[in-house]
Amino acid sequence: MGQTIAEKILSAHSGTEARAGDLVVAEIDYLMAGDAKGPKALDIFREANLPFRLDPKKTDIIIDHFVPAFDVRWANDHVKLREFASERGVNLFDAGSGVCHTIVTEEGRVGPGDLAVGGDSHVCTYGALNTMAVAVESGETASVFATGKLWFKVPQTIRAEFEGILPEGNLPEGVFAKDLALYLAEEIGLNGANYRAIEYGGPALAALSVESRFTIANMAVDSGAKTGIMEADTKTTEWARAAGREGTPVSPDPDAVYERVIHLDVSSLEPAIAAPPTTDNVFAVGEFTGLPVHQVYVGTCTNGRLEDIEIVARILRSRKIAPGVRFYIAPASRRIQEAAERSGAIRVLNEAGAILLPPSCGPCASMTGNGLVGDGERVLTTANRNFPGRLGSKKAEIYLGSPATAAASAIAGQIADPREILAETAGAAR
Amino acid sequence: MILSGKAFRFGDNVSTDVHLSVKYRSPDTTLQVLMRDAFKDIDPAFSASVRQGDVVVAGENFGLVSSRADAAVVLRELGISCVLARSFGHMFYRNAINMGLPVIECDTDSISAGDKVEVDPETGAIQTGGGEIRFAPYPPSLLKIIAAGGLIPFIQKEGGYPS
Incomplete structure (x- = not known):
């Protein structure tokens, strides 16, 4: 019986043959800590007196939500984050660098086949690069600082096939990746992907730029999904190489088991x-x-x-x-x-x-x-x-x-x- | 570890807003108040009648919506020994285990309110008056997280996951 991309990535990172429903402990390739949930994670980490055992190269501190800081509370949180980064030798992207998920994907912090976690709902954006990325709570972030690992329940997968691309790889006039993301959100429903992975593929997806694909992967969580992951192609590997993290692309098996397959015909869509x-x-x-x-x-x-x-x-x-x-x-x-x-x-x-x-x-x-x-x-x-x-x-x-x-x-x-x-x-x- | 108690039965889609309603909350709401008001909208007698070891049994999507870790802590502090449901909200499931509250996905249809339930997370078996229900047993590392009382206490005690 074949495996989905999520099952394969969790298998490779846990040393098990991971199947939907299994509980596994997996090695984390990358942890994103931001200024919304990061400060609480640092508090938990310090109060519990945990050791810092994560390779500092596998994490970043990113300040993006409260920029410029408009309240002393956020300014103090930023002080705390900067001190932590400096103490632990962790890379800091300070105010003005950009939005965390955009930085992570531009700077080659994740690549194909990686398993990433982060303290923000929309880490699933990295899925456009064939990365499995899951949002975590502050206590989990603290635990990853201490162990470099995290437990996961292996998700069922919903497969989304984008079909009906027009000649020369164009979407209909006025229709962009955001429109595709919204129609897919409508099809799946608000919590329709609860605890599931969404796996994306199909000829209309292949026709999109990697930038456009980020828009679609970004909204996986808004259908309740744990993560959204796209198949890798030459556009993915070119982006990953240019960004500096080639990774190892992971494809689903032809006989992978999906809970549901959605076919979205893009040829007749409107904005x-x-x-x-x-x-x-x-x-x-x-x-x-x-x-x-x-x-x-x-x-x-x-x-x-x-x-x-x-x-x-x-x-x-x-x-x-x-x-x-x-x-x-x-x-x-x-x-x-x-x-x-x-x-x-x-x-x-x-x-x-x-x-x-x-x-x-x-x-x-x-x-x-x-x-x-x-x-x-x-x-x-x-x-x-x-x-x-x-x-x-x-x-x-x-x-x-x-x-x-x-x-x-x-x-x-x-x-x-x-x-x-x-x-x-x-x-x-x- | 055998978890045993009386079943409190709920239906599908019990969101954390129901079992931990925001309408009873203010910034200084204490854990005691949240415990008193747990499930108030669907079972007003819940917090007064629950006993140490009792089990919450639900249908699909238990704990949907919210990411508040309080939702799991309140149940644990009320003495609930585990939650059985056909499926869980993603964040509730994670928070519960991270707070030391066992949550188990299984077929709950045959369990009724008031049934005596015995759950063994190690072997993946639930004994009820009506027979046995099977589920995928917890792996050793997850059992240790539960036994330690949550993810952070587990790391403090064990130093990390077994290699």
Whole structure:
């Protein structure tokens, strides 16, 4: 009986033949500790007087949520994290470096076949690189500092096949990875992947860039999944080699056992919107066009990459953000910001009236404290969560969409279908 | 280690918001208050009638939604010796073992409220009035985590996982 990617990675890291439902203890290749849950992990680690036995090269401290620190509490947490990094010889990505998951994947901290854990829900983003990455609690982070290992229940796997790619590997006009991620979230349902791994493959996935694949893997957890993992191909191995961690790609066996197989035909999709209150409440954008928006945000671990900023710049070129709309954009890393400066995208954003934020989580969760919205306001964001209160007031409405839909809506001052403006820009020189 | 007690029976999708409702919480809510209010919305008599060793038995998705470790601690402190369910919420399952509360995935359909239940995590057997239910036994390292009272006490005591 064959194995899924998750079963194979857990087998290789536990020295067992891991099958769904088994409990195993596995070697951890990488641990991400951030400024949201990291400080509590350090407290537990110190209070329990545990030894630090993890190879310091296998972990990073990343400061990205509370940037710039707007409360003494966060500033003190940051002091604690910096001291720990210095004491233990752990690499520190300090404020302004970017969003943790983007840094980890850009800097070659994980690669194909690796087993990673981290103190943030969206570590599953690494799955685009054929890495199995699982979110852990602060006590578990402390335990990994002490042992380099962690116990796992081997998950069942849901297989998602992206099919129906158009000629020359294109998605339908105006449709991007974010739209695919939202339609898949709708298909699986809010907790439909509880404790499962989602394994992604298919010709339409193969046609996507690695950057686009991060967007899809990122949202695995928003269907309740423990992790999301993609098959590796030459794009994956090229990314991993360039980033500096080649790893060992892991493929599923042809007779692997899946709990469920989902076939998503991308050929007839339209730009998508997830309406409040949940990420699986997904509709074609046409259902909501015309609804006024007050704040638009492009960025986050879901959609703050170079190709996201470039598509926004293409739409905003020679146009202006509508009066009454605050358009925030945060490149997901300093490296991305620099590339967007070189390409001229940043200048286009500034001329259009966008508000550029430092590479960080920015206004993604109200806990980050910046870019909050008030009662009765409506937000369109490229982030991954839209439950009431996520961005401040519980009386605000949060809609999710792609960077193209976000940019088109910022110009229109209302939720807009990006296809019209994309058609206009198609002939224009970049 | 044999875990034995009376079954408290719940259905499917008992989220941590039900067994540890946020509406009874404030920043200074104590563990005692959380224990008193456990399952209040679906079984008001629960916290008064539960005895050391008793077993919570549920259907699908027990402990869905929340990542609050309190949810497992409250049950452990009330004396619950283990939770049996057809399936668990991901974070609840992890938190429970990390806090020293055994959680076991098995077919719970034949267990009724008030049944006497005996669970052996080492052999993977549950004895009930109606017969035996089997489950995948815990591996030795997980048994040690449970015996030590949780993940951190386990590392303090054993120094780490057996190699």
